[in-house]
Amino acid sequence: MSDDQDSAEPQTLPLDAWHRAQGARMVPFAGYWMPIQYEGIVAEHEWTRTHAGLFDVSHMGQLLVSGEGAAEALEALLPGDILSLKPGRIRYSLLLDENGGILDDLMVTNVTPEGGTPTYYVVVNGATKWDDIAHLREHLPDEITLTHLEDQALLAVQGPEAANALRRVFRDAMGDLKFMQGTSFHFGEIKLGIGRSGYTGEDGFELSIPAEHAETIAGRLCAEIEIKPIGLGARDSLRLEAGLPLYGHDLSPETDPVSAGLGFAIGKRRRTEGGFPGAERILGLIESGTETKRVGLTLEGRLPAREGALVYAGHEEVGRVTSGGFAPTLGHPIAMAYVARAHAAEGTELEIEVRGKRLPARVAQMPFVPHRYYRGN
The missing domain is CATH 2.40.30.110 (Aminomethyltransferase beta-barrel domains)
Known part of the structure; x- marks a missing residue:
């Protein structure tokens, strides 16, 4: 737990002034001032379902796990099959405690450069990121490097018109990604990471951007006719309609992956081999039911x-x-x-x-x- 989490005043995101200039109503969430709405939750919800919404999710933790044996080290903490995750592929997984309780849900992307050191980009929830970082630092082997990308912003563009709008802005640079695929590219001098994923149930993308350039990119995206900034309120109603659990509400250390309906996050090989926290209990629950x-x-x-x-x-x-x-x-x-x-x-x-x-x-x-x-x- 970091000192800033203990302080009463929430921190500000890189786009704080930009949100306020767009007319956002700001509220404290996960230790930060976050935009809950701009023109209204229902209007923003419906815009995302029919066009495309820009969500600032920079409060989330962006981490790099790198080093020889990084996949094996992650598999000792997560139930997902990380060893078979090819470069440019994304996988949803869970950080588990020793009893198989859920400490967080997260996304892992293999960003290993060709011929380079195995490297995985991990996005964790904002409310748990400091605990997650402490847990990873404690349990990852010494030869594995954990880097917190504190100077990166994270923006999600979600909705049926997201792909067309982003192609217009970035042209061919981002390639033809499918769901749960990612890449990186340059937009002028700015290096961006992009993954075709999100938490609204709609087609969409998440963009990792140097914080100093976040306002430039957000403004450029919202200049497209399809894209409007959308707040936390609509993000919550969209993920609820999509049946997606929210950590700290639908998931917690008291819940296990099987009861939560997240059995798909336990890789087929991992079900046979085990070797992840709480494996004996979780594999027993798969067998007997919860x-x-x-x-x-x-x-x-x-x-x-x-x-x-x-x-x-x-x-x-x-x-x-x-x-x-x-x-x-x-x-x-x-x-x-x-x-x-x-x-x-x-x-x-x-x-x-x-x-x-x-x-x-x-x-x-x-x-x-x-x-x-x-x-x-």
């Missing part, structure tokens, strides 16, 4: 169920909501919850207690809104 399961819930009317609301089957308390809100795309509230396995089947009728009232809810398939990732023609 007591609870993360599910989607749909509600009627307009009143949303928020985090912490209790879920009932008749008089029996069977779960708890971890994320909830109104879904602008669907026109009704939705939620994620951990519920007892016996009540987790799609279509199960349940109730959620909101403001002393029981609201009818139904277990629904996630994502609530289909993903539109670009995987190639």
Whole structure:
């Protein structure tokens, strides 16, 4: 835990003045002043679903893990198959504690230069980055170098028109990336890293930019007719519709990857070989099933169920909501919850207690809104 996290005043992002100039309403989040909205959450949500939104996610931690044996060192801490990750490929994974609890969820990109030292670019959540860095420093072997890219900003451009807008700005420099592929290129004198990924369920990209050039790039992108700046509020409603868990809400050290529905993050080879924290427990849960399961819930009317609301089957308390809100795309509230396995089947009728009232809810398939990732023609 860093000293700045203990101080009362949030830090500012490289684009702080730029956000304020765009009319952003700023709020403290994960130790930083962050834009929650510009013209309104629903309008920004709908713009991203139909055009493209620019999200400032510079609060997240950008790390490099490098050295001979870097993949093996990461596999000792993550359940993903890092050894088979080819240069230019991205993989979602989890940082686990010794009991298999989730310390963070993260993205790993193999950025090893041709013929160079094995190097992996890791993006971790903003609220946990200092703990993650401490954990990695403690557990990575001495011969592996961990570098915190503190002078890099991170921008996400998300939405169905993101690719066309970025191609117009960067021309052919970024190549024809597919979902979960990345590269780096120069835009004039500015070196950018880019990955085709994001956390809205839409097609999109994440751009790692030297902080000193963040305002130049943000302004250039928002000069395109398709792209508007979008705040945290719409980012949350978009990821909720996409059925994507948020660390600190839907994921925590008390949750395991199997209950959370993240079994896909445990590589096939890793299931056979183990060798990651909590492997024995997690592989046992894959075999036997878990007591609870993360599910989607749909509600009627307009009143949303928020985090912490209790879920009932008749008089029996069977779960708890971890994320909830109104879904602008669907026109009704939705939620994620951990519920007892016996009540987790799609279509199960349940109730959620909101403001002393029981609201009818139904277990629904996630994502609530289909993903539109670009995987190639």
